[in-house]
Amino acid sequence: MNSTAPPPAEQTCATATSGHYRVIERRSFGPYALLTLLAPDIAALAAPGQFVMVALPGTQFRLRRPLSLHSVGGERVRLLVEPRGEGTRELVELGVADTLAVAGPLGHGFPLERVRAALLVAGGIGVAPFQFVADVLRARGVPVTATFGFRDEGQARLAGAFEIDHLWVATDDGSVGRHGTAVELAREVGAGPQASVLACGPAPLLDAVRTWASTAGLSGYASLEAHMACGSGACHGCVVPTREGYLRVCVDGPVFALDLLGSGASTDASAPGAGLAPDGAKPQAAQ
Amino acid sequence: MNSTAPPPAEQTCATATSGHYRVIERRSFGPYALLTLLAPDIAALAAPGQFVMVALPGTQFRLRRPLSLHSVGGERVRLLVEPRGEGTRELVELGVADTLAVAGPLGHGFPLERVRAALLVAGGIGVAPFQFVADVLRARGVPVTATFGFRDEGQARLAGAFEIDHLWVATDDGSVGRHGTAVELAREVGAGPQASVLACGPAPLLDAVRTWASTAGLSGYASLEAHMACGSGACHGCVVPTREGYLRVCVDGPVFALDLLGSGASTDASAPGAGLAPDGAKPQAAQ
Amino acid sequence: MTQPGAPVPDLAVTLAGLRLEHPVLNASGTFDALETARHYGPEALAPFPFSAYVPKTVTLERRDGNPPPRLTETAAGMINAVGLQNPGIEAYLDDLPLLAFVPVPVLVNIGGRRPGDYLEVLRRVEERLAAGAAGSPQVAGYELNVSCPNVGRGGLAVGTEPGETEKLTAAARALTKRLLIVKLTPNVTDVVAVARAAAEAGADALSLVNTVRALVLDPQTLTPFLGNRTGGLSGPAIKPVALRMVWEVAGALDAPIIGMGGIACGRDVLEFVACGATAVAVGAANFSGPDAPRRIVAELRAELVGRGLPDLAAVRGRALV
C-alpha cells in the first residue's frame, strides 16, 4: 500500500484548516460576546459568509458549534456569539488567553464579485457575518446599506459590534430605532433596483425577504442554519430542501441564492418535517 | 393523604445535610489540593472518618465523588484531594470563591471513644481522614502516632497537609523518610499493646495491616473505598464482602473493624469479583 | 417565572385510577425513604418528594446480590449490577410498618427467578394486607420487574418474551384487585409486542424502561469491572432510547405509562409526558443528591408556567405524530 498517493488534482489545495487558536480579545455587548482569535491560517483563507466549526472546551462528547466569521483582519478572525443553549453559553464566557479548537473556514460565502450595491438584511444573531461582508464591499467601493432587526433593546446591543456606514436598526418593540422588522426597514430604506439583497436570520425573516425580493424583482442570497456534525460535506446531516433537492448547508451553503429556496423544491414533501425554505431553516426556528 | 406525617421516632434527627458551600481557602501540596469549605452545618455534625459526597461542577450527569473529611474546625471543613481521574482533577483546580454542592457528613467514622492510644497507618491519599482523627484524639489527650507511606517524593508532599506530633513517613523508593511501607514503619515504631490501629489506604496496605494486627494481637479499624451512587444506603451499590456478608461502605462503613474483614466472609465467593477484603477494597485497586 | 396573577399549574395526574399529586415517582432501587429520613432528617421527606413510593425489588427468598464492584459511572450515565439484594418477602413484610409514615401510595416492586416466585410474593403481600397489618403504608399496587433473569428459560428475562410476559401478567392479575404495573425491559427487538402482551393480559399500566444491558471494563486490567461482569445502563445517556420506547408504546396502545430513563430535569418530565407517559420515575438522577426530586418537580412547574399551560393534559401525547 502506498499511503502517499496524492488525491486527484482538484483536491490538492486545502480550503480549510484545523487547529487550536487563542482568544486574544473579548468584548461584551450585553449578553453577546465578540471573540477575537489569533488564527492566521484561517484568516488567510476566509471569505465573507463562511463559517467555522468550534469545539466546545472540556472532555465530554459534544458536536462542534458552527459560527460565522463576523470579520477578519490580518491574522485575526472574530466571532460574534449569542448565548442560546449550553454550548454557546460556555463560549461567551471564554476569556482572553483561552484557546479553542476550530476548523475552517468552511462553506460557500456570499458571492460578492458581481455585487454593485448591497442591502444587508439581518435579524438577531443573523447579523453576525455582515461586518466581514461590509468590509470586503467597502474595500471594493461598493455602496452598502444594512438594516438590522432585533427583538428589543437588549438584543439591539448586537449592533454595537458593527462598524458599517449606513446601518439602520429596527426593534420589534420599538425600544431602539424604528418600530418593526428588518425587512420593513429594508423596504423603506431601499437600495436601488441594482442592489443585491444579502440576508441572514430566523426563518420568518428569510421568508419575508424572499417574498419581498421576488415581488420587488431583486436578486439576492440568504445564509441558512442547520444542525451540523461534520461541517464539511461528509455526513449529509445538515441538508435543507431547495429547488434542486436536498442541499447541504455546510458545503453547498450556508449561503444560497434566494430563488433556489422557492416553493416546490422539496423532494420528499409528504414526509414529516419536509417542506420548503424557510422550512429549510427549521432547525433555527426550533431553537 | 397527609403529607406531613412524621417518620418514626428514630429518624427525627438529621445526621447529614446537603447544600452549596463556598471554597474559602485552597492550598496546594504538589498536585494535591487542600480545600477549605465554609460549611457550618456539616462541620457541626461531623465525626472523624466520615465522608461527604461532592457534586462535580457542570451540567453533565456525573455521580458525586466521595471524599473524606480531612479535618473540621469551627464552621469549616477541609477536603484533601488527589487528582486521579477526570472528576478529582476538576476538584483540585477549584479556586477560592467557587462553590460546591456537598452532602454530608456520611457514614460511620472511626469509633474513638474507647481508644487509649492510636497508631494511624495510611498510604497514599488514604492519609486524608487522619488530621480529623488526630485532632479529636489530641483534644482528648490520647497519644497518637502516625505512619504514612507514599510512593515517592511527589506523593510524600501530602504529608505537608498534616499537623500531627508523631508523624513518620516512609516512601517506596526511599526518597523521603524511611525506605519501605507504612506498615513496615508501623511495625518498627510500634505504639504499645493497648494501641488501636486505624488504617486507610490501598488494598495491599489494608491487607498487610490486617495480617500484622492479627499476629500482633492488636485490634483496629480500616476505612474502605467503593464506588458509590447514593452515599446514603439506598442503592446497595457500594458493598464489600465481610464476615457478616455484603455490607455497604457508605452507611455500614466506610470504617470497619479489622476483624470483620477476615477471610471466609464472602457470601458468594464463587462469583467473579467476589472475595474478601482487601478484595472488598477492589474498586480502589482498580483505579 | 410566575407571572403575577398567573394561575399555578395543576400537576396532578391520575394513573389508572390512582390520583397522584404530581407525575414524579421514584424509580425502584434508586431511592430509599427510610435511609433518606435517617440521614437527611424528616424535613427531607416533608412534603414527600415523590407522588408514589416504589421500594426496591423484593423477591421470594432473601438475596445477597452480586459480588462487588456493583456500579460505576459511564459517559452521561451509570452502570449497575446490584443483583436485587433484598431480605426476601417475609422480612420485607415484617418491616413494612416502618413505612407507615410514607404519606403517598406505595407500589411494591416484585422480582423473581421464575414466574411462580413473582406470584408467590404477590400472594403473600395480599395475604398480609388482608390480615390488616396495623400501621401499614397505603399499598396501592404492584410493579412487576420482568427484567430479572429467568432460571427456567436459560436466564432469558420474562420481559423479553411476549408469551411469558402475558402468562405472568394474567396470573398476577388473577391474584389482586390492586394496581398491576408491568415494568418492561428495553433489551428487546420489539417493545410494543411485549407491552401489548402485558396490557392485554390485564396490566393496568406499564413502566418503561428498565436499564439497558451493558459492559464496562476496568481501565487498568481491561477485564469486566463489575463483579457480575455485565450490568444495566441508566441515566441521561439512555434518555433518547427510553423516550423512543415510550413513544412507540403510547402510539400503539392505550395503557397508561410510567416513563423513565435518564430523567434529570423538569423538561425531561415534560418530554416523557409529550411522548404519552401519564407519570414518570426518576432513577439515576437521585444520585445527584437528596434535593433532586424536588428540583425536578419545581422545574416541571416552571416549564408549565413558562409555556402558559394549565396542566399536563395539555402536553400529554403531543409528540405522538
Added chain:
Amino acid sequence: MTQPGAPVPDLAVTLAGLRLEHPVLNASGTFDALETARHYGPEALAPFPFSAYVPKTVTLERRDGNPPPRLTETAAGMINAVGLQNPGIEAYLDDLPLLAFVPVPVLVNIGGRRPGDYLEVLRRVEERLAAGAAGSPQVAGYELNVSCPNVGRGGLAVGTEPGETEKLTAAARALTKRLLIVKLTPNVTDVVAVARAAAEAGADALSLVNTVRALVLDPQTLTPFLGNRTGGLSGPAIKPVALRMVWEVAGALDAPIIGMGGIACGRDVLEFVACGATAVAVGAANFSGPDAPRRIVAELRAELVGRGLPDLAAVRGRALV
C-alpha cells in the same frame, strides 16, 4: 511516554485474511475521503488516517434521504436520521475511480429496502470490478448494513431476524469471493443469535454495532425533532452497550469482529479489542474534527507503550472471562 529504547508497538492486525496497518477503520457515513481532501487538503489524508475506508451506504436506486432536520446532539452522544441519502449504485460506481487515491482497502457498505436489492448492488460491483475499471481503488470487500428497514417485512430490518440475516448472507456469499462483512444492529433481544446466523451463512467478519433507535424532541414544540421522527443514537453514550454486544458475540463465536459504538480515544479501542474485536471503527468521534482518527491511533500506540505491550494480540479477548 515512549521509554528510550522501548520497541515501538506493532498495531497491525489481520481481519479475516486482510492485513491492516492498524485496527482503526472509519464507521460508514461518518467520514468522506473526498470531502476531507477537498476541504482540509491532501495532508489531511497522507498518511491516510484509517486502515481501511468504508464509504457511506450505497443502495440500488438513488435515495434523497430523510427530510431535515437530520441530526442533533444528545447527552454524550448524537442522533441522526440521514436516511441513506446516496446517488444509487450506478452513479456510485461511475465515481469510484475518484477514490483511486485512497491507499487503503475499500469496503463497500451496502444497504437496501429488500434483500434482493443488496444482492443486485453486490452483483453490479463485482461486475464492474471484473470489467477491470481503470484506476479503481482496491475494493477488498463488502459490509452489509442489515439495519435498513425492509419494506417486504413491514419495515423490520433484516438484521433483527436471524433467519432473514442468514438468507441474505448466504446469498451474498455466493456472489463474491471478497471479504463479506455483516454489520449488525443493536436493536435486538439477542445479538448473538443474529451474529451466529450471519457467521454460519458465510460472513467473514461481523461489524457491531450500528446505531440504537432513539427519539429526541424539539424542546420548544415537544414534538419529534428529526424529520424522520426517530433516529439512531451513537457516540460515547452507547459505548457500554456496544462493548457488551461485542463481548457477547466474541464470547460465543469465532468470527472476527469490527467493534464500534462511541469510540473516542485510544483507550476505547483497547477496550473493544479486549472484548474480542479484531478491528474497530470510529464514527461520531470524527465529528470532533479532522484530527480525530490520528489522535486515536496515536493514543492507542501510547496505551500499548505505557502498558509495555508489544501488539494488540496481547490484549485481544482479555475481557472474555
